[in-house]
Amino acid sequence: MLVLQSLIRPEGQLELSLAEMAPPRIAEPDQVLVSMEAAPLNPSDMTLLLGGADLHGAERTRVNGLPAMVAPMPPGAMAAQARRVGQPQAVGNEGAGTVVATGSAPEARALLGRKVAMMGGGMYAEYRVAAASQCLALPSNASATDGAAAFVNPITALGMLETARREGHKSMALTVAASNLGQMLLRLCEAEDVPLVSIVRRPQQARLLNDLGARHVVDSSAEDFVPRLTDALAETGTRLAFDATGGGEMAGQLLHAMEAALSRQAGRAYDRYGSQIHKQIYIYGYLERMHTTLPPGLGMAWGLGGWLVFSFWRALPPERRAQLQARVAAELKSTFACRYARECTLQELLTPEALRQSVQMATGDKTLLRLAPG
């Protein structure tokens, strides 16, 4: 079988190649062997796939007679990736396919012949072994394309909502809100009656979300971004935001605007330490790879942390995981639908033009990897 591998060579080059390997073997009774059919290229796959390589200098090559690609690693990226130099990495956080063999456990046997979605790494391959409990059995009317992205963004959207509720919030804000994830969270919040402040960076994305029914959309490229953000946070009473830009000013702008919104509340007495009401930002992506800066004037009751779907998922009890999976399966073609701008095979991906196009991470521009016909 073919497996996509990402290798950073000690001489400062990224090599993406297809390794020919024996299909993995079922080693435990609860495992299944999945013939992979489809997997998305998500922003969360990019660091492991590309390692920060400069794709402008990418060139085609061949490794062991199969298509491959090399690209130079800038010195800063090389330093950041030092711990993986010389170690080929299998890539792909999620994907879907058909179960073609199983272990002896009843939960594994029940999946034989079923289409399943999975999360867990190494999905850009023709076969993948997984525990039955790691698989989401897709509804009978769903294709592998429908299920390819059934984990990362759906569970993230559900996880953000669950995190908000656990921490006592009744509304929230999201940056990078026109993304596939942002549109899922918008539909989810609408269904659950949770006000969502959607922050985008272009007027066309604001129009897109307004057309989808979003009520609180703020464009960070607008001159009046900060007052409009403060208005939206004040109107919705929002003190929780998830930020995927990560680096730069956004986290600080959100905290500052939340504090300003609180100070507008009628009857609030002046406090030299700012409001005592907690405000929380979770960084859930680093689309801006720079230092995160915070201004003064935030008060003293705030938190800034990271949020990762894999940590959220691991910490859930099995019965809650099953409930979330059942909801994703039931709403796979509505709330959690994912559309693709293009499809390509593993071989087709390994050309500089196709790769550059597939890793742009722009709104409505996701690529689906076709791993086998299905």
Ligand SMILES: NC(=O)c1ccc[n+]([C@@H]2O[C@H](COP(=O)([O-])OP(=O)(O)OC[C@H]3O[C@@H](n4cnc5c(N)ncnc54)[C@H](OP(=O)(O)O)[C@@H]3O)[C@@H](O)[C@H]2O)c1
């Ligand atoms: N922490 C977690 O567990 C977790 C889980 C799932 C997803 N995520 C993150 O969620 C984000 C969205 O994922 P997705 O799959 O939904 O994305 P997607 O549909 O592939 O869209 C990518 C989005 O990123 C925006 N973008 C790219 N570079 C940007 C920048 N420098 N500043 C602001 N926006 C930028 C694009 O906007 P333009 O059209 O303006 O370029 C586009 O809306 C990603 O950052 C991803 O890593 C995190």
